[in-house]
Amino acid sequence: MKTRWEYVLLPSFLIVGLLIVASQYVFLKGSFFKDLGLGRISDTASMVNYLRFFTDSFYLHTLWVTVKTSGLAALFTLTLGFPVAYLIARMQSKWSMILLAGIVVATFVTIVIKVFGLIIIFSADGLVNQALMGLGIVDTPYTIIGNQTGVVVGLMHFTLGFGVLLLYSVIQTIPRSLEDAAQIHGASRWRMHLRVLFPLSLPGVTVGVLMIFNMCMGAFTSAALLGGGRVFTLPVLIQRTVMMEIKYSMAGTLAAVLLVTVLLINLLSIYLIRRLRSARLVIA
Template sequence: MWVRWWILLIPPLIVGFTLVAASQIVFLRASFFEDLGLGRVGDELIIGNYVQFLTDGFYLKILWVTVKTSALAALSTLILGFPVAYLIARMRSSWSMILLAGIVVATFITIVIKVYGLIVIFSADGLFNRTMLAIGLFDKPFSVFGNETGVVIGLMHFTLGFGVLLLYSIIQTIPKSLESAAQIHGANRWRVYYRIIFPLSLPGVTAMLLMVFNMCMGAFTSAALLGGGLVFTLPVMIQRIVMMDIKYSMGATIAAVLLVSVIVINLLSIYLLRRLRAAHLVIV
């Protein structure tokens, strides 16, 4: 007798959806009320919080910084992760599994340890700066603390392992015979990489970029620790307003803007990819 195992998924799905949906509804509802101070909110429905966010240059700048750093981190993850994923996917020795296991372990190390590792490595007397100063590439120490570059590096360090794992699974689906056939017809390694591997993996690469971008948009620890109170992103601002200013309504408003921004950017990216597919500019 065939057992419908999927029925067992229904209870946890209901519980999970209820908890997530209920908390989000309550939180988003609070964004339409006025902050009265000390965590108290008014009774009258308003849109003043959204008007304030959309007309205040300070909040708009934070939104732009959040999107910019997340996009740069996603692109950096792709640039650094794609060659690594390709190398591991095409290795025939047991080293491929060893490297893959190492990436899996490193990926799930807590972000706090990763961030503090970056602070140590990029400190004024750290390994990176001592090396760069010794060979003459830098004339002064490079810092990842209190600037957007450091936040981007921290976000990329946080998502690089996930990106490599996703890209590895994508590249594995591309037959090695296609590369061999291209090389037989005179294509060099770079041409094979550029004209075959990357176009065939582009739909999966797009999915990876969106996932990494979404993770970075909601990342708090990297931006909070490396930003050092000088670089604000939306998650950092939410924590500051809710925990320090005790303005729950404004915090809920910023959270709603963050959620809507992520959804809109994802939908626009998917729409653009479909247009490229329709124009036969992307191989599917």
């Protein structure tokens, strides 16, 4: 008798369906009704919340800030994380496991503690500002609280360890012998990276960057603590709309826009990467 292994998927499918799809459905449905105050919503469906979102510069600006800070954080995480992941993946000593374990442990630290660590380091009398002022680079303390730079730094701090682990697993799948072969045939190290490592790692790196980007788009703590009440990303605005204004429908609309934006950016990125790869194959 043939074993139906696909049934193993059923429990996970049901749990995901219940926890994610059902909760999203409640929010999505609610987003099509008008808020009447005190958490009550109208009985008649309408597009009033969506109309407000897409015609109000404040909401559009918030969406832009969310995408911008998440995109920058994902790019900087890739830039910083890739060399680290590459070195660890290619390291042949016991240090590779020690470093990897260190990164894994670092990802266990809760984001609240990580962010407070940043706040202490960047405080007026903190390590960074003392060094910057001691070297004469700045006259007055530099702060990362209450500005978008701080939020990007916080998001990177949130995702960097995770990013290195993702990129490490991607690089591990590329045989080292290919790099050696390219260099034996005269390719410089830089050219080998550009023509061998980059194309081969591109699908994995794309997925990794998208995962980091998605995490940033939904991140609340870094944006709330480092934004200092000035940087409104969509998750921050959703929290304020639910908890302070008690406008569940508008919050549902913001959540729906966030969800759809993330989905669209992911699909578009995958489409573009596929186009890029097929174009490269044709050229080759």
